[in-house]
Amino acid sequence: MWSTWLEYARNDNDELVVGPILTTLFLTLLPLVLLIIFLLHRRKSTQTIPASPLPPGPTGLPLVGYLPFLRTDLHRQFTELSSLYGPIYKLWLGKKLCVVIGSTSLAKQVLRDHDTVFANHDMSVTAYVATYGGNDIVFQPYGPEWKKLRKIFVREMLSKSSLDGMYGLRREEVMKSVRHVYDVVYKAGTSPVDFGSLAGSTVVNVIMSMIGGVSLKAGEKTIDGVEFRKLTTELMVLIGKPNVSDLFPGLAWLDIQGIERETKKVIRVFDAMFGSAIEERKRIITEGGGEVQRKDFLQLLLEMINDHDHEDGTNATTISLAQLKAILMIIGHCSGWNGHNNDCAGMGNGRASQESRGNEVQEELTQVVGLTNTVEDFHLSKLTYLNAVIKETLRLHPPVPLLVPRYPSQSTTIGGYNVPKGAKIFLNVWAMHKDPSNWENPLEFRPERFLNNSDDDDDDASKFDLLGNNFNFIPFGSGRRACAGVPLAERMLLYVLASFLHAFEWELPCGGKVELSEICGIVLKKREPLLIFPTPRLSIIYR
Numbered sequence: 355m356w357s358t359w360l361e362y363a364r365n366d367n368d369e370l371v372v373g374p375i376l377t378t379l380f381l382t383l384l385p386l387v388l389l390i391i392f393l394l395h396r397r398k399s400t401q402t403i404p405a406s407p408l409p410p411g412p413t414g415l416p417l418v419g420y421l422p423f424l425r426t427d428l429h430r431q432f433t434e435l436s437s438l439y440g441p442i443y444k445l446w447l448g449k450k451l452c453v454v455i456g457s458t459s460l461a462k463q464v465l466r467d468h469d470t471v472f473a474n475h476d477m478s479v480t481a482y483v484a485t486y487g488g489n490d491i492v493f494q495p496y497g498p499e500w501k502k503l504r505k506i507f508v509r510e511m512l513s514k515s516s517l518d519g520m521y522g523l524r525r526e527e528v529m530k531s532v533r534h535v536y537d538v539v540y541k542a543g544t545s546p547v548d549f550g551s552l553a554g555s556t557v558v559n560v561i562m563s564m565i566g567g568v569s570l571k572a573g574e575k576t577i578d579g580v581e582f583r584k585l586t587t588e589l590m591v592l593i594g595k596p597n598v599s600d601l602f603p604g605l606a607w608l609d610i611q612g613i614e615r616e617t618k619k620v621i622r623v624f625d626a627m628f629g630s631a632i633e634e635r636k637r638i639i640t641e642g643g644g645e646v647q648r649k650d651f652l653q654l655l656l657e658m659i660n661d662h663d664h665e666d667g668t669n670a671t672t673i674s675l676a677q678l679k680a681i682l683m684i685i686g687h688c689s690g691w692n693g694h695n696n697d698c699a700g701m702g703n704g705r706a707s708q709e710s711r712g713n714e715v716q717e718e719l720t721q722v723v724g725l726t727n728t729v730e731d732f733h734l735s736k737l738t739y740l741n742a743v744i745k746e747t748l749r750l751h752p753p754v755p756l757l758v759p760r761y762p763s764q765s766t767t768i769g770g771y772n773v774p775k776g777a778k779i780f781l782n783v784w785a786m787h788k789d790p791s792n793w794e795n796p797l798e799f800r801p802e803r804f805l806n807n808s809d810d811d812d813d814d815a816s817k818f819d820l821l822g823n824n825f826n827f828i829p830f831g832s833g834r835r836a837c838a839g840v841p842l843a844e845r846m847l848l849y850v851l852a853s854f855l856h857a858f859e860w861e862l863p864c865g866g867k868v869e870l871s872e873i874c875g876i877v878l879k880k881r882e883p884l885l886i887f888p889t890p891r892l893s894i895i896y897r
């Protein structure tokens with residue numbers, strides 16, 4: 355080889371010409387040298403900055419991981435595992451790597467320090483089907499489309515003026531429910547009321563009314579509050595079920611457990627219902643010459659489907675029909691969370707009475723509202739004790755105990771451990787809310803924690819808002835993906851509870867105790883219904 359090169363490198367006089375030899379040598383060796391430098395550099399960088407390890411965690415079985423060991427009280431099981439493996443640990447569910455965060459300081463790292471990286475909710479196959487292909491806010495990936503939907507939700511649908519404007523709808527439905535308890539339950543006899551179911555169906559009726567009407571049609575079938583609640587519960591159960599299709603994406607097309615099929619069946623009913631509500635509203639608009647009196651969510655959203663251009667020609671708030679339906683869907687679905695929370699708050703009040711702590715809630719209602727008036731929206735901000743009862747109940751029984759799972763858009767170090775891109779992140783709020791390093795006697799029901807009893811700024815109870823600013827108390831999550839429905843949820847919880855507690859004395863059956871155990875799918879549910887007897891306090895008003 356060398357002799358051939360030398361032959362080429364001789365000039366016409368048979369003298370050696372060194373330049374071409376060096377050039378050829380240089381061009382041949384350069385890639386080799388660069389490759390060696392690159393490999394050395396890579397070796398050095400992996401040696402000097404070791405990648406953080408994955409968090410510790412239980413070993414499961416081959417292929418299925420920890421899946422066979424999951425219990426239905428997932429929030430408690432995750433808390434128990436935390437005491438073995440620490441505030442951050444991993445478990446494999448099939449092919450899916452899950453990371454559980456169980457301390458306030460690590461939650462802060464995820465939800466505040468790395469907020470944008472973790473600003474995505476993990477979408478399951480069921481959630482995809484249930485939200486018209488991820489067209490809603492909850493499962494929309496973090497980006498411009500999510501920002502647009504969130505803006506519509508917060509600034510237009512749930513703005514103060516919009517919620518004030520819909521107060522009449524809320525009032526009508528709550529009054530109907532109170533009268534129902536008075537006429538049907540109290541007058542008819544002595545059977546107790548399932549408080550959770552009563553509060554839950556009232557909330558659902560209110561939400562349905564705000565969506566577009568209390569009885570909606572799906573084909574020939576009329577969907578009333580009871581049926582709507584049944585459908586949302588069914589959907590919640592389906593979303594909460596561990597699905598083989600999520601854990602082994604390669605098998606998703608088989609839909610082994612039939613969860614996708616079942617979800618599609620439920621969604622078809624919702625779709626028919628929303629479809630007919632839209633058609634009916636369009637008919638009313640046409641017949642009314644383009645004018646419609648009713649300003650509910652459906653009307654607001656329909657106006658966004660029609661052209662909603664700004665003067666500069668941009669079209670910032672236009673939504674598609676699928677997005678409209680997905681938004682209605684998420685409002686209906688979240689009403690289930692709200693309904694369940696009424697159950698818990700009622701339980702909280704029952705427990706407060708049971709523990710002979712006085713009947714502060716009703717004393718406050720008598721003072722603020724008076725015995726000859728019904729509760730109105732403007733009373734709510736003055737009901738500080740009831741507010742504290744609700745917050746204390748949300749602390750002990752957060753309705754979404756593991757929040758909506760997130761996933762990081764890039765691998766990130768949390769608490770010294772590597773949390774890989776795409777892992778499913780559970781934030782165990784149920785455990786954080788009971789952490790003795792954050793709360794004194796955390797298992798005691800003490801609404802006073804949320805009352806401002808002192809002049810000391812550090813003791814200011816108002817720092818515990820529902821917006822997730824204090825990481826010791828985050829029932830609605832925190833950061834940019836925190837619950838967008840807080841203004842409505844807060845008003846509804848207060849209004850529905852205040853109305854029932856003002857209208858009736860609620861008594862446990864003789865010698866009864868409030869049963870506190872819960873079960874957990876995606877939301878926490880009370881295992882046993884809270885059965886209590888109503889006796890009217892304000893009979894004059896409801897006669």
Ligand code: HEM
Nearest residue numbers: 492688692695753754758830831832835836837838839843
């Ligand atoms: C007591 C009732 C409710 C509770 C406890 C609750 C709780 C939550 C939680 C924990 C999240 C996830 C937060 C996170 O990842 O940090 C969430 C998200 C959300 N909630 Fe609620 N919620 C309630 C009621 C409502 C209502 C009534 C609505 C609608 C009117 C609503 C709309 C939403 C939306 C749109 C999101 C997704 C926000 C986003 O991804 O940007 N919620 N909620």
